[in-house]
Amino acid sequence: MGKSIVIIGTQWGDEGKGKVVDLLTDRAAAVIRFQGGHNAGHTLLIDGRKTVLHLIPSGILHDGVDCIIGNGVVVHLPSLLEEIDGLVGNGVAVTDRLKISAACPLILPTHIALDRCRERASGRQAIGTTGRGIGPAYEDKAARRSLRLSDLFDSEAFNARLTAAMDLHNFMLQHYYHAEPVDIDATCDEWMQMAERIKPLVIDVAGYLGKLRADGANLLFEGAQGTLLDIDHGTYPYVTSSNTTAGAAATGSGLGPLSIDYILGIVKAYTTRVGAGPFPTELFDDMGRHLAKVGAEFGATTGRPRRCGWFDAVALRRAIINSSVSALCVTKLDVLDALDTIKICIGYRLDGEVYDVPPHLVGRYEDCEPVYEELPGWRTSTVGVTEFDRLPAPARRYLERLQEIVNIPVDMVSTGPARGDNIIVRHPFD
Ligand code: GDP
Ligand code: IMO
Ligand code: MG
Secondary structure, three states, rough: OOOOOEEEEOOOOOOHHHHHHHHHHHHHHHHEOOOOOOOOEEEEEEEEEEEEEOOOOOOOOOOOOOOEEOOEOOEOOOHHHHHHHHHHHHHOOOOOOOEOOOOEEOOOOOHHHHHHHHHHHHHOOOOOOOOOOOHHHHHHHOOOOOOOOHHOHHHHHHHHHHHHHHHHHHHHHHHHHHHHHOOOHHHHHHHHHHHHHHHHHEEEEHHHHHHHHHHOEEEEEEOOOOOOOOOOOOOOOOOOOOOOHHHHHHHOOOEEEEEHHHEEEEOOOOOOEOOOOOOOOOOOOOHHHHHHHHOOOOOOOOOOOOOOEEEEHHHHHHHHHOOOEEEEEEOOHHHHHHOOOEEEEEEEOOOOOOEEOOOOOOOHEEEEEEEEEEEEOOOOOOOOOHHHOOOOHHHHHHHHHHHHHOOEEEEEEEEEOOOOEEEEOOOOOO
């Protein structure tokens, strides 16, 4: 019997999901993306070579593994082709292993233009999106006017639907945002050409996964973004436009929820956020700058500096509930190596009371004051440590304390960006 594992981010994204997916791919037959789009940036460091993936699943550097983009992902064809070409240029076999759902909604150039105009018009209220058209593309999906990959197979119908969609977008661009429209005819021509390269990759993903599962294959589902960016459960409206929690692995691939056996929550040993919105444990002092510098906290997609703060066990408790997290993988432990003391947020103080889960009214997030517990640091390098018992005692204590606070096990620890820098306490596929 195979095992299906879902990997999700439990914070605001960039927890190190890509690295962990790559690592676990050596035991999987297929890696599946199920939500988000090329707003994601997943970094792999293998033999000193860095690869940043946006749409293509992080299993692509393992020969022979299927890499699947499920129906929940919004696809920008030029970005997908550019990513394929980049990998092929580096000698990676992509096209015989990459498979894409016919039901993926397309991100059009006008979605990107609308995303950017809207952000500009929002001024100080801007969300700080990645400017990739994610929000407008998911809006059109909910409004039932998306073009989907399946539409590429009928060029006449495709042109008609593309024209109708872009007409509407151009109306908004010109008359609401006073911006330049996008050339519809040129887009039709370009996209029909791109379609020829994409069509051979389009499959019935749910049927394919159902068969793999029935054949006893191990499946690895790769989340993008993080729980606090979830459209329903995150810090709305400062969120992305998809469900980033584990349930989306089912709806975004077509394999039902009872087919998921284990959910690995990825959590950084501290917290980061890129873009606007509440962040109770954010540090504005030298400590914040230290974490940003040592952790090299710059966005993998936009290059923006990431905001940094202490570990937030309160938000994590909610993430564990939202995604039925089985166990944690704590990443970037090594970034804390030089610290004298380390803080963990164990409660939020709000209106004089201390709470151990976040407020259900997300508007109150801004008013939460973190309550910290302090632990001693270890002041020695943990980079590349591969055995739990080889960690300095205060680092072991820190990890044990995290487990006690949130009451689930830490099955993995990442001790550096490279593929081999890990402690595997219990292998998720065992
Ligand atoms: P993702 O979006 O969740 O896949 O994460 P990103 O790739 O955007 O950001 C994580 C960054 O941290 C990348 O630059 C990784 O190479 C790096 N990284 C991952 N794990 C570790 C670790 O344990 N230690 C250190 N120092 N860096 C790590
Ligand atoms: P990975 O998969 C971190 C953030 C943006 C912004 C908000 C909405 O690498 O963890 P969007 O473009 O999605 O409409 O932006 O979500 N965001 C991410 N932050 N990591 C990501 O992906 C993100 N994808 C989107 O910064 O605050
Ligand atoms: Mg990232």
